[in-house]
Amino acid sequence: MIRNYALGTASPVKPVVAAVLDLCSEWQTVDALKDAVHPDFSALLPHLVTRLVDRSLLIRSDRPLDARERAMGALDQWGPEAGFFHTATKNVRFWSPQEAVRERRKHNLTKPRPGLKRYPEATRIDLPAPRDNEFAQVAVARRTWRRFSKTPVTLEDLSTTLALTAGVQQWVRLGDREAPLKTSPSGGACHPIELYVVVRKVRDLGAGLYHYAADRHALERLRRGTSEQRIREYVPHSGYFARASAVVLMTAVFKRQLWRYSYSRAYRAALVEAGHVCQTFCLAATSLGLAPFSVMALADSIIERDLGIDGITESVLYAAGVGCPPAGTEWAPLPRGKLSVRDNPRLRRR
Numbered sequence: 003m004i005r006n007y008a009l010g011t012a013s014p015v016k017p018v019v020a021a022v023l024d025l026c027s028e029w030q031t032v033d034a035l036k037d038a039v040h041p042d043f044s045a046l047l048p049h050l051v052t053r054l055v056d057r058s059l060l061i062r063s064d065r066p067l068d069a070r071e072r073a074m075g076a077l078d079q080w081g082p083e084a085g086f087f088h089t090a091t092k093n094v095r096f097w098s099p100q101e102a103v104r105e106r107r108k109h110n111l112t113k114p115r116p117g118l119k120r121y122p123e124a125t126r127i128d129l130p131a132p133r134d135n136e137f138a139q140v141a142v143a144r145r146t147w148r149r150f151s152k153t154p155v156t157l158e159d160l161s162t163t164l165a166l167t168a169g170v171q172q173w174v175r176l177g178d179r180e181a182p183l184k185t186s187p188s189g190g191a192c193h194p195i196e197l198y199v200v201v202r203k204v205r206d207l208g209a210g211l212y213h214y215a216a217d218r219h220a221l222e223r224l225r226r227g228t229s230e231q232r233i234r235e236y237v238p239h240s241g242y243f244a245r246a247s248a249v250v251l252m253t254a255v256f257k258r259q260l261w262r263y264s265y266s267r268a269y270r271a272a273l274v275e276a277g278h279v280c281q282t283f284c285l286a287a288t289s290l291g292l293a294p295f296s297v298m299a300l301a302d303s304i305i306e307r308d309l310g311i312d313g314i315t316e317s318v319l320y321a322a323g324v325g326c327p328p329a330g331t332e333w334a335p336l337p338r339g340k341l342s343v344r345d346n347p348r349l350r351r352r
């Protein structure tokens with residue numbers, strides 16, 4: 003199976019075709035290829051080359067390169083590992099709630115839920131009860147919300163959440179350059195994560211699509227207005243999030259990492275850092291008494307078109323959002339109804 007991961011196309015091929023593609027790692031003419039293959043195969047070569055070009059598995063020097071191919075060239079230092087994973091995991095089909103229930107039932111009948119890990123033969127040292135302080139209360143209070151009040155989040159609360167999540171707190175001198183310092187760790191202080199804010203209902207701020215300028219602590223308006231329907235399209239089958247006051251889309255600008263790290267493992271750092279930033283967002287919102295959420299089930303290409311990014315050199319990875327809690331509700335984890343919870347006495351704080 004030969005895959006052009008820049009374009010997301012794939013074709014099954016025979017070994018002889020793979021050999022021809024290998025010969026084309028450098029520019030070749032059809033005549034030169036004829037001389038390189040077995041004589042019994044050379045007569046078929048022009049037709050094969052045409053087919054491979056049509057399937058985007060070969061490129062011709064007399065035709066313009068697809069924009070996605072050019073963009074993928076920026077990730078060549080990490081290819082093919084990162085490039086393949088990046089595109090193969092975009093725009094997947096997500097289960098509807100009904101399909102998810104059917105799959106859950108099917109799996110529950112055949113295999114149990116994986117449990118927590120234990121080492122029964124190891125010596126166990128029970129730890130002292132954790133201390134109770136302001137941070138502990140915020141960390142324990144952090145939950146994912148799926149219902150929100152009609153009351154809009156205030157601009158001040160949104161500002162504080164963004165500042166604590168991604169604002170440049172300080173600059174540090176590294177040789178002849180300055181690097182930003184933020185509240186979340188970043189490999190090599192590269193900080194590839196950018197925030198875009200879809201404002202639906204924030205007091206004293208017009209609805210629209212904004213970019214958060216982390217150094218200036220400012221919102222740059224990219225588009226006026228938004229709709230609940232458009233946010234629903236961003237998060238397939240999770241439309242309840244569209245009733246939040248604001249949704250924050252997190253992208254990665256990979257060239258910041260490529261500048262420092264030439265090996266493909268650095269791609270992991272962007273994914274990990276998105277997690278750091280998202281948890282910081284949720285904790286910051288919780289500390290203000292807001293109702294945060296996070297979601298990875300995204301319609302990547304729809305979002306990236308609206309943001310005006312190519313989805314390769316800069317790509318959406320994660321989303322979070324915030325609203326006000328419904329009145330008289332301690333936690334709203336479901337679109338409707340409640341969940342039953344019980345405390346773990348081992349972690350009772352002192």
